[in-house]
Amino acid sequence: MEELSPSKQLFRKEVLEKGDTNSLGTVFLRQPKEYQWIAVLMFLVVSGLLVFLFVGTYTKYADVFGVITVDKGLVKVSARREGQIIEQLVKQGDSVKKGDLLYVISTDRHSSFDQNLDQSILAQQMELQSSLERDIAIAEKASGLELALIKSKVSSKAIEIEQINEQLDIYDRRVDLSSAGLARNEKLLRAGHTNQAQLDQVIEDHLSLQSKRNDLLMKLNSTQSLLVELKNELELKPGNFKEKHNRLKRTLIENKQRITEVSSNIDYRIYAPLNGVIGNQLTHVGEFVRPGNVMVSLIPQGSQLQAELYVPATSIGFIKPAQEVSMRYSAFPYQHFGLHSGKVLSVSKVISLPEELETSVELAGAVYKVIVGLDSQSVRAQGEEITLGVGMELEASVKLENRSLVQWVLEPIYSLRNR
Template sequence: MVSMHSLRCNAMQRHRNVEDVPRARASMKLFRQEAVEARSAQWLGTVRLVRPLGFSVATAVAAFLAVLLVSFVFLGEVNRKAHVPGLLVPALGSVNITAPTAGVVSQRLVSQGDRVQPGDVLMVVDTERQALGGEQAGGGVETRIGRQIESRRQSIERERAMREMQVKQRDQSMADRLRTLSSELRQSEEELAMQRRRVELGKKSADRFAQLAREGFVSEVQAQGKQEELIDITTRLQSMERVRLSLLHDQQVLVQDRQTAQAQWQNDLQQLARGEESIRQEADENASKKTFVVVAPALSTASKIRRYRVAALGPALGQAVQAGQLLVTLVPESEDGSVALEAHLYAPTRAAGFVQPGQWVYLRYAAYPYQKFGLYRGQVLSVSGSPYTLGDLPGPLAAQLGAQVGPGEALFLVRVQLDEQTVIAFGRQQALKPGLALDADVVQDRRAIWEWVAEPILAAKTQMKVLAAHPKPNHGGEGGV
């Protein structure tokens, strides 16, 4: 009971203390209670500030835009691009045929867009020069030279026919002489055989008479006569052998002369053939000076190219051409009959440092304004290791690029593979053509926008580090001994 009573007394004491707090605060107020009550009872009411809804909307929109801007700066990216000029070329290359000399187009056997095989005749150009007297002088210079060459050729043919007839006659005479010698040799062989037989008989008869003379049946004179007869027939045999040897020698000499004559005739034939070949070459050269034929060049067996397409024809029929003037441009076709194009970009040194294979390229064709026909994409295939100058490029290309790059500036060739070989113009696809000029943006890298904005500050910081690491030398002599 005591504890419950003490707790109740403590609670009542705390309640009295709480009630005394407002009275103490009221006694400590700066203004009188009457003034406070009079002030609180205003007949116009209290002043309340109401904020317009437009201000709240503007504040919310501004805050949202600020968040977007900050997010764009820190999360957005910007591309660093290299702007380079270029043009479209066939991926398999092109063949430009120029005129070796001045002349006039006498025949045009193909038209633009035709497909031709290697070796086909494309054009004939007449290059004959006229003499000072014109028609009265007997035609052009090449025509008169041609007549002289033809006269020389006929003279060589007549000489060849005459010498051939002489050689045949001489060979026939030698053949007849050889037949005669062969007959004489056969006859001499027969006579020698008979004479050898007589010598054998003479030896036997002389030996028999010598035996009879020793036995006394015949006189010595008769035996000596037989020996003289043997000597006589033996001498005839030796003479006949000398004649036979002489005939054999004559036959061998005649055979050698005939072989020598044949060899000489073959040598003369070769000389005449060389003369005819020289005249034929002169005639071909004279004909080439009179006219030259433009043909499609041959292709290697390992190449995938099977034919050409005529991309451009320079001069018209009857038009005069100058030496070195472009006559025909041929574009090789692949096995499926298509002509693949690629872009050749010529990047100056200031833009070629970071161009690498695999980078994306956005192309703007000069013939198809990008504002209306859009951009077309490609990919870098390769970058040349050595630079080119405008003088290293063909004349038309150098003139085209000279207006876009500085004079004397080195250029690096950048080959770009096209994603599309056509453009969409007025609702239909049109095939691209070789030689079209273009501008390209090569996407080199991507960086955050805040890095791009802070790039001057970062560059200045880097420059300060460089200056701090390499202080300028003191040239004034301050602090010197």
């Protein structure tokens, strides 16, 4: 006999049996198989969503604008004076060496009589140049002849002085002999062996000899003085000739400078300042240019094209060197030519204002400059490689951050918690 629990012992057996029966009959629970499939499907969907939220990632990009530049800088060649381009010797893409002629610019001026003023002035200066060159040649020849003449005079006077000295020696002996004869005649006169008339004749001859000797001595002094003057002149003449020659030479140099100035007023030439490749050409033959007008840009030899991006301050904190960048060139629509890749080379640490940047890109506010190295220096179009041009505008997509989807979904909660 089954033993009843204490709670059941409070009631009679009939009461308990009455409670075990249902007056309405037995209840059956019907579960269609479709509900089971739906439950399994919902479980799989929810599980898939959870896996997707935890495994899937969300990447945030920033679209920024920029231009193509060169790593060694772009050299801009400008006009020095106002004029008209009459000759252009290069075109875009040409390689040039330092000193190569790029442009010839005419700066002709005309008078009211339709005369070319600069050409007229140049003709006068050229005529003056020829005259000065003739004067210098004549002066050099004259100086040589004059020096030779002075040297000849010096030599002649030296010989003349020697001859005078020889004559003086003769006259000295003659005077000595005359003095001795005069003394003898005076003794003879005192002894009565001669008369006074004969003595007077001897005295006259003696005085005549002395007079001639004195004249010869004066001539010697005069000749010696003249010789000294000639020697002094011979010493001074080269200096005088040199001074005159230098004066003519200075005038000649000044006139050459004037010719150069006038020639440059007629036309002047622009040469390549360094080795490189011709970039953008902003002027052509026949155009008028003013001082400072940029005529052509020159890409230094060995330069590499790069992209210069202008990133707002709100996005700069996520950009790091070596980060990959996708670019779309304005000249090559990405729908036809695809995206072009590169890597960040450097990020500016200084913010720049729009007016501080020389760029064609319109900027709304202050930006940071980010330099991107290009994976390719050209774009393939219609079966050929087309080199990118300096100054070409572009749009770039820069990856800022990469987070899981669950972090992205829960970001509002994180932001509320951090408040």
